[in-house]
Amino acid sequence: MSTPRDLAHAEQRQRILAVARDHLIRDGAAQLSLRKVIKEVGMVSSAIYRYFPNRDALLTALIVEGYQNLARDLGEVRAPEPEVRFRELASRLIAWGRAHPQEFALIYGSPVSGYAAPADTIEPAARVVAPFLDAVAAGELAGELAARSVEADALAAQAAELVAASGVTLTPGAAVGAVEAFTLLVGAFTLQLGGHFVGTFDPFEPLVDRLVATAAQLAGWAS
Structure with a gap:
């Protein structure tokens, strides 16, 4: 007590x-x-x-809190169909970043000079990726995903470690596809956050729709 x-x-x-x-x-x-x-x-x-x-301890607490807030927001997505859920998660990730740009930049953007994130941030970061892996796992179980092989031994080993750490049932190919999709989403929004689409894909919404669809394809859905 x-x-x-x-x-x-x-x-x-x-x-x-x-x-x-x-x-x-x-x-x-x-x-x-x-x-x-x-x-x-x-x-x-x-x-x-x-x-x-010190300042680094304060930064770490803010990073952990950012991951927790984002994971909590993603946790509100509960669509039963795996592909629909994955797409909603992808859209929600970008929407959260737009609503909280400095927090997104803190957890996914340029590193702060002199700061190295400690191991304390690993578990909170994994909680953000977990719902994406769960959706892909459900899609693979339902037979919705195109079969993918991982030919590089090092990549296959990394995928196996991710699967073991996440506790979800995924083939290495599906795990890699999920990571590719998540990387696309985070990377694209980071570019947008840095102003790299000003004057081109501005407003950003039409490109977001395309990115979400591409992320779903990377994860293994054909549609």
């Missing part, structure tokens, strides 16, 4: 994160300053280190 002190600590930690998130949205991850966050929260500098020992 949590003590009042534990609850107070958790509440203050969330307050610090909320202020840090506001700074992230306003200034971007590279400009995130622990000193500025401390000042706005109204804490003495020594006190904040009980919650976050």
Whole structure:
């Protein structure tokens, strides 16, 4: 059972994160300053280190929170048909990025100078990919996907590790297809976020429809 002190600590930690998130949205991850966050929260500098020992720890907490928020949003997609679910997940991923551009940039964009994400971020990141793998696994089980082989031994071994870690039943070819599809979606939106489609595919929505369809094809659906 949590003590009042534990609850107070958790509440203050969330307050610090909320202020840090506001700074992230306003200034971007590279400009995130622990000193500025401390000042706005109204804490003495020594006190904040009980919650976050340095800027990297604060960045890690924001990254984990970003993955959790995105995974929670994707978890609302529950279409029973595997291909429909996959397409809805793809659209939802991009829609979340458009609604939360700085958070998307933090978890998938350019790395922050001097920061290396620790192992703590691996499990939250996997929770984002999991629903895509589940949809592909359901499609493969239903016989909807085109059969794909993985000829490169190294790639097949990596696919097998992914399947083992995810706990889903997938052939290596289907696993690789799912990763290719996810990579396409994240990469395309990252380009859009960086302004690389301004003056060309702007507005972005018509291209999103094509990207979602292409992602489904990469994952193995023929339609």
